[in-house]
Amino acid sequence: LKAGRLGIGTTEPRAALDVRGDIHGGCPVFFNAYRDAGNTSGAVNPLIWNQVTINKGAGYDNSTGKFTASLSGYYRFDVYLSIENTGSGGSINLQWQKNDADLTQKMYGWANVANHVNVAGNITIYLSSGDTFHVRQISGGMSSDSVNDAQVNTNGYSGFYLSS
Numbered sequence: 001l002k003a004g005r006l007g008i009g010t011t012e013p014r015a016a017l018d019v020r021g022d023i024h025g026g027c028p029v030f031f032n033a034y035r036d037a038g039n040t041s042g043a044v045n046p047l048i049w050n051q052v053t054i055n056k057g058a059g060y061d062n063s064t065g066k067f068t069a070s071l072s073g074y075y076r077f078d079v080y081l082s083i084e085n086t087g088s089g090g091s092i093n094l095q096w097q098k099n100d101a102d103l104t105q106k107m108y109g110w111a112n113v114a115n116h117v118n119v120a121g122n123i124t125i126y127l128s129s130g131d132t133f134h135v136r137q138i139s140g141g142m143s144s145d146s147v148n149d150a151q152v153n154t155n156g157y158s159g160f161y162l163s164s
Contacts, residue, residue, distance in 0.1 A: 029057035029070055030160035034153060035144040039084045046097065046134035047142070049157040060159070066134045069127035073164040077133060080120040081155035083111045084141030092140035096123055098133050106138075116143065118154065124162065133159070 007013030009020030033049035040047065046065035060067045069075065083090045094107040109119035127133060135157060144155050 027056070027160055029059050029075075030158070031055045031057075031060035031067065032156065032158040033060055033062060034156040035081075035142070036153070037144065039141055039143055040137055041084065041141040042137075042139060044137040047094075047137050047157070049155075057161075060157075064134075066132045067159055069129055069131045069133070071161060071164070072126075072128045074124060074126050074162040075133070075159055076122065076124045076162055077157070077159040078120070078122040079107070079135050079157050080118060082143040083109050083117050083119060084143040085111045085113075085116050087113065089113050090141060092119055092142060093138040094119070094121065095136045095138055096121075096125075096133070097136050098125065098127070099131055102136070116154075 002011070002013055005013035005016055005018060007018045010018055031052065032054050033052045035049045035051065037048070037050045048062065048065035050062050052060060052062050057070050059070055077096070079094070081092070083092050089110070089112050091110040092108070096103040096105055105121070105123055107119055107121035109117050111117040125133070142155060
């Protein structure tokens with residue numbers, strides 16, 4: 001402390017708070033969820049990721065599939081999943097939604113007869129406190145079969161607060 005200025009990592013602070021080095025703080029809002037409630041097919045809005053592994057700030061609701069921002073600021077969301085393949089191929093078409101309105105960015109994937117394909121996407125977006133955010137399945141299908149199936153735990157949805 002010098003002349004009313006607080007310095008961390010310096011004996012000569014140049015501002016009211018002068019930090020030389022990295023500041024580490026906790027992230028107030030983040031979640032991670034996955035789906036193990038069976039495959040999805042056709043139009044599904046919103047996709048529901050029924051199993052929550054962490055939900056700091058209680059922003060994600062696994063009964064509605066929607067995240068609600070408790071703080072205004074920038075958030076990052078990620079999604080990954082395996083395309084449902086019924087033996088003759090498969091596809092999936094996804095879209096992000098903010099406050100139940102489509103955003104421009106979409107995700108799409110296609111699998112041929114002999115394989116499964118994963119689809120992934122992410123977005124950084126500003127949300128005001130109370131805004132909702134989720135993933136909408138426009139068409140196709142996501143594979144999220146039972147525990148004994150090869151596609152179990154091949155899908156997830158997560159998000160976290162970045163900055164005001």
